Amino acid sequence: MEAWMGRDRWHVIDEDGALTVARRLPVRFDLAVEQDLPEASRTRVAHRLRQDMWRELQDLRGFAPAVQVWRVAGGLRVKAGGAVAARFARGAAEARIAALLQDPARVARWTGSAR
Structure with a gap:
């Protein structure tokens, strides 16, 4: 396992082929x-x-x-979410993340394939 804290104070962990970026440790995915x-x-x-x-x-x-990001055949697999310290509507929050992940302009910006 390789772990470091970036200049912007985010924890970056490279373990078992998965790269994880998180603000807090231990990493928790409530959504x-x-x-x-x-x-x-x-x-x-x-x-x-x-x-x-x-x-x-x-x-x-x-x-x-x-x-969390790891390589799969043909590209990457991402797990996006995080920890939430208060009550929240999980379905609505996950729907907002799903919409973000399905936005072609944003995906192009993240992957460097914007033209």
């Missing part, structure tokens, strides 16, 4: 959505997805984003 994405840098995808997810869910009290 999570998984999605396949095109091939790209795991680090870039994790950080950019984390930023967009935070912007989308910053009104969710006690939310600490976490993103």
Whole structure:
């Protein structure tokens, strides 16, 4: 396992083929959505997805984003979500993350395939 804290104070853990970016340790996924994405840098995808997810869910009290990215045949698999320190509507929050993951413009920006 390789772990470090980036300059922006996010924990980055590279373990068993999965790269995880999280604000808090231990990493917790109280809500999570998984999605396949095109091939790209795991680090870039994790950080950019984390930023967009935070912007989308910053009104969710006690939310600490976490993103896990690993390589699969044909691209990447991401798990986006995180820990929530308060009561929340899981279905609605996960639907917002799913919509984010299905936005072609954002996926292109995360993966570097924007034209």
